[in-house]
Amino acid sequence: MTKADIIESVYEKVGFSKKEAAEIVEMVFDTIKETLERGEKIKISGFGNFIVRDKKSRVGRNPQTGEEIEISARRVLTFRPSQVLKNALNGGPTGPEVEDEDDDDDADEGDEA
Known part of the structure; x- marks a missing residue:
């Protein structure tokens, strides 16, 4: 679309x-x-959350040469779909009885590699 x-x-x-x-x-x-x-953070009920995370610089490797290079620090955008959206995609219940478990889910915003 x-x-x-x-x-x-x-x-x-x-x-x-x-x-x-x-x-x-x-x-x-x-x-x-x-x-x-x-x-x-952007939270759209029944749809999901858009979260901006800061990633630290890190050492990576060129897969062809094996040479180490520094990957610069950057901001990345992640999207976490709500349970309502997940259920809609997978044919589960999508009505008001389905709670949006991602609404207050701030505990797992830590750094991911």
Whole structure:
């Protein structure tokens, strides 16, 4: 699915003009980008969490030569789907009786290699 497909879907389902639908979709994506750039977590109930993590620099190897190189420190974006989304993808229950277990799950944001 592309951004154009999302705009088309908003246009068809909400009834705004295509221009208005495009502006709304752009505003949502801009808000998400700005929030992530600040390093903040985005939590969308029933969908999942977007988390920005800082990775330290580390030593890696060139697989062809075996030469050691330093991999620079960087920020990475991770997505953790909610239980509701996981169930929807796997044919499980998706209604209100399914709790979103990732909502307050801050304990495992540690460094991963």
